[in-house]
Amino acid sequence: MTAPNTDYRIAHLQDRLAAEELGELGVRIEARGPGVTVTGTVPTAQCREKLVRTVDEELTGLTVRYDVIVAENAAPDRPEEVT
Amino acid sequence: MIRVAAVGDIHLGLDSEGLLRPALETLPECADLLLLAGDLTRHGTPEEARVVAREMSGLPVPVVAVLGNHDHHDEQPERVTDVLREAGVRVLEGQGTVLDIDGTRVGVAGTKGFGGGFVGRCGSEFGEPMMKEFIRYTRRCADGLRTALEDLAEAGCGTRIALTHFSPVPDTLAGEPLEIYPFLGSYLLAEAMDTAGADLALHGHAHAGTEHGMTSGGVPVRNVAQPVIRRAFNVYHLHAQEDGARPAAPADVVG
Numbered sequence: 001m002t003a004p005n006t007d008y009r010i011a012h013l014q015d016r017l018a019a020e021e022l023g024e025l026g027v028r029i030e031a032r033g034p035g036v037t038v039t040g041t042v043p044t045a046q047c048r049e050k051l052v053r054t055v056d057e058e059l060t061g062l063t064v065r066y067d068v069i070v071a072e073n074a075a076p077d078r079p080e081e082v083t
Numbered sequence: 084m085i086r087v088a089a090v091g092d093i094h095l096g097l098d099s100e101g102l103l104r105p106a107l108e109t110l111p112e113c114a115d116l117l118l119l120a121g122d123l124t125r126h127g128t129p130e131e132a133r134v135v136a137r138e139m140s141g142l143p144v145p146v147v148a149v150l151g152n153h154d155h156h157d158e159q160p161e162r163v164t165d166v167l168r169e170a171g172v173r174v175l176e177g178q179g180t181v182l183d184i185d186g187t188r189v190g191v192a193g194t195k196g197f198g199g200g201f202v203g204r205c206g207s208e209f210g211e212p213m214m215k216e217f218i219r220y221t222r223r224c225a226d227g228l229r230t231a232l233e234d235l236a237e238a239g240c241g242t243r244i245a246l247t248h249f250s251p252v253p254d255t256l257a258g259e260p261l262e263i264y265p266f267l268g269s270y271l272l273a274e275a276m277d278t279a280g281a282d283l284a285l286h287g288h289a290h291a292g293t294e295h296g297m298t299s300g301g302v303p304v305r306n307v308a309q310p311v312i313r314r315a316f317n318v319y320h321l322h323a324q325e326d327g328a329r330p331a332a333p334a335d336v337v338g
Contacts, residue, residue, distance in 0.1 A: 023125040023153055025094065026290035026310070028260075041290060041310030043094040043125070044102070071093075072313045075106040079086065079113065079318035082283055082303050 006031050006062065013058040022050055027068065029055070035063030043071050085189055085242050086113060088144070090316035091120025091287020092308040094153065095134045103138050106315030111143045113318050115184045119172070120287035120307050121151025121195055121248025124163065132163040136170035145182050147173045149193040151248035151288060175246065177227020179235045189242045190235030192279075194228045196249035196272045196286070197221040200265030224249075225271035232279035242321055245276045245284040245302070254296025255306035256289045273298040282321055 010029050018024040025047070027040035038055055042048050048068055055064055088110055093103060110117060119139075124131035132154075139146050154163050164174045173180045175193030182189045199206045199221045208215045208222075228245060235243050250256055250268030259267060267289050276284055277300030284298065287308040294311055296304035307317055 021096075021125075023094075023156065025125075028291065043096065043309075044098050046098045047096070071309050073102050073106055073315045075109045075113070076312075076314045076317050079320050081320045081322075082305075083322070 006036070009059060009062075010036065013055060016058060017051070017054060020054065022047055022054070027051065032065075035065060037065045037067065039067045041069050041071050045070050085184055085187060085321045086115045087118060087244065087283065087285075087319045087321060088114035088116065088316045089118040089120060089285045089305070089307040089319065090309055090312065090314070091151065091248065091285075092122040092290060092310065093119070093135075094122055094125050094309075095138060096125045096131055097134060099134055100137070103315050107138065107142055114144055114316075116144050116182055116189070116191075117142065117146045117316065118191065118244065118246050118285055119146065119148035120246060120285050121149045122153040122287055122308075123148065123151070123167075124154050127154040127157040127159060127163055129159065129162045129166055132166035136166050136172070139167070139172050140170040142171075145173065146171065147175060147180055147182075147191045147193065147246065149175055149195050149246050149248055151195060155195075175231070177224065177231060179231035181235065181238055181240060187242065188238065188240045189244070190232075190238065190240030191244045191246055192228055192231035192235055192281075193246040194224045194231075194272075196224045196228070196247040196251070197269060198249060198266045199269035199271060201253045201268070201270045204264065205270060206265060221269045221271050225269065225275040228272060229275035229279045232276065232281055236280060243281050244321075245272075245281040247272055247284070247286045248288050250286045250289055250292070250304075250306065251276060251284055252296045252298055252304050255286070255294065255304055256292045258291045258293055259289050267292075273300070273302075273304075276300070276302050283319060
């Protein structure tokens, strides 16, 4: 039996994320080198924890690198003059 | 001068209660109105909409919103709209609203919009019924936006803003994979803005995109998706046109 195809595992992971409580949050999951990278911005720290749990579960056995940040909720420090 | 605060893609859920409120409380100091460019919730449930409603309720500036695709996911966009309206948010779909900002009539025209792609790289009304309906739906959104912008001009609005969730231009998608551009916006939205005229276009949806763009007719476009602006909202200062809002771009100018 051959090892599960990483491309399809990523595709199924994306389907699962969209179907479950996180929804489709524009998180990018890509095979890169020997592992997988997960990048994007999520609304809350709880979302990030849930994302990491789900990815780790779905991609067991693969090296996963995360660059996922939580949205910043600070007021802006200056406006833009639109001309 | 009109001070426009805007953000999209805040994706509030049941764990988001109160997160945006401290920043929103500062709005009266820096903005005259707040525009929400869709994807206010994660799944479009009434429960999530109530979180948004509580976050927005009682703000001392008018709040105008369009829904996004996430706000449709639970297939109850009407309930989401009702919950937000009960909290005082003006929710637009193919409609406009006029705000009086210190004696200046400011018009906001809104639609969620939809995909289809951009000139030379877009879908068309051809083939399977679902494909035809895909493009027709976007066209209906764009037609609603154009009509609303025209109505705002007739209503004497010196400043007009086009608010969408999907993008009108590819400029603000830079950073997203090229392959998904047709799912992120449509040139039909930009054509509607250029035909009717607008002073600013605001959208969300493209989390990995960039903030700045412009329609081919010269309307400044800003992608205010929260992951892009990395703030609770951004503020844009618009200087009202002395002779009315930015006119429609000439459609057939030859050099």
